[in-house]
Amino acid sequence: MGEWWCWSLSTRRLPFSVVKDEGLQHFAQTMLNIGSKHGSLPVQEILYDRTTLSKTFLPNLYISAEHIDKLRNSLIGAADVAITTHHWTDDMIKNSYQAFTLHYVNNQFELVSACIAVYEFTDAKTGIAIKAKTSQVLSGILPANSPDSSIVFVTDNASNVKAAYRNDVRLSCAGHNLNLAVEKALK
Numbered sequence: 001m002g003e004w005w006c007w008s009l010s011t012r013r014l015p016f017s018v019v020k021d022e023g024l025q026h027f028a029q030t031m032l033n034i035g036s037k038h039g040s041l042p043v044q045e046i047l048y049d050r051t052t053l054s055k056t057f058l059p060n061l062y063i064s065a066e067h068i069d070k071l072r073n074s075l076i077g078a079a080d081v082a083i084t085t086h087h088w089t090d091d092m093i094k095n096s097y098q099a100f101t102l103h104y105v106n107n108q109f110e111l112v113s114a115c116i117a118v119y120e121f122t123d124a125k126t127g128i129a130i131k132a133k134t135s136q137v138l139s140g141i142l143p144a145n146s147p148d149s150s151i152v153f154v155t156d157n158a159s160n161v162k163a164a165y166r167n168d169v170r171l172s173c174a175g176h177n178l179n180l181a182v183e184k185a186l187k
Contacts, residue, residue, distance in 0.1 A: 078150075100137050
C-alpha cells in the first residue's frame with residue numbers, strides 16, 4: 001500500500017507513517033529519556049544548532065556500501081523504477097539542493113521508497129548539469145544491468161528539468177501541479 005501524505009499549513013509534507021520511522025522514534029525516545037532524567041529543559045539546551053548539524057553531523061551520514069548492496073539486490077526483481085527528484089533553495093542562506101528518491105515494487109509486491117541522495121547543487125541549474133548529477137547518483141545505486149527504459153522520472157515542470165529528462169520517460173508531479181493550482185487560485 002502506498003504512503004498517505006499529511007499536508008500542513010506550513011506547506012511541509014510528511015507521511016502519516018513518519019511515526020513508525022526508526023529515526024523519529026529514536027529521537028522521541030531520547031527526548032523522553034532526557035525529560036525523565038533532567039526534568040523540564042529549554043529545547044535550545046537539547047537540540048543542536050543548524051550549523052553544528054550541517055557542518056558536523058550531516059557530512060558523517062551516508063548510505064553505507066552494505067545498504068547500497070541490499071538496495072541493488074532488491075532492485076534486481078523490480079520491473080520498473082520511478083525516481084522522484086526535486087530542487088529547492090534554502091530560504092535563509094540561499095543554497096540550492098537536489099534530492100533523489102527511488103520507488104519500486106519488490107518481489108513481495110510491497111512499495112519501497114528510499115531517499116538515495118540529497119546534494120547541494122552548486123552548478124548552474126541547466127538541463128545538462130541536472131542530467132549529469134542524476135547519472136552520477138544512479139550509477140552508484142542501480143544494478144549494472146538496469147535498462148534506462150525501465151526508469152520513470154517524476155519531476156516538476158521547470159524548463160531546465162524538462163530539458164534534463166527530455167530523452168527519458170518523465171511524468172509531471174501531480175502534487176507539485178496541485179500545489180501550483182492552489183497557490184494560483186488563492187492569489
